[in-house]
Amino acid sequence: MSLNAGFSIPSWANSSFGSLPSMSKLFPKNTYTCPILFFSINSLAQSNCDTIKLPVVFVHGFLASGDNWSTQIQRFIKTGYCEDRLFVFDWNTIGEEKSDSLLEVLIKRVLKQTHAEKVNLVAHSAGGGLCFPFLKDSLRSKLVSNYVHIGSIPIAGAA
Secondary structure (H helix, E strand, C coil): CECCCCCECCHHHHHHHCCCCCCCCCCCCCCCCCCCECCECCCCCCCCCECCCCCEEEECCCCCCHHHHHHHHHHHHHCCECHHHEEEEECCCCCCCCHHHHHHHHHHHHHHHHCCCCEEEEEECHHHHHHHHHHHCHHHHCCEEEEEEECEECCCEEC
């Protein structure tokens, strides 16, 4: 299964969580050719989840992928997060792309889709190297309520 913008859905997503929502609302055809994967695990409402919780955006580390967050996403769901409020920013950690700009686009689209005012941001390793400087920007920092910085040196980048 592939998204409208030419992104691949990792194998764990369908096997662990069922079908994914249509991304046509978020990524109209021919909108992006950037190396990110953006998806919500499931758009179906859960009867036992808390729709008040802010959406969470996970950012992986160097040479990793969004798949690295599958266990944590399952843990968040078990503790009451709605599946359609958990997102992954899968980026090219060795490319020359403007990853900070792509992260900003993703966060703004998450906010639009979920009607939230802010997101919680969780980053590991090189993801922290991307997110920490991202949050130093006063306009971008207003998009984020809480930030979790895992296994990364705040000033120098990835651990």
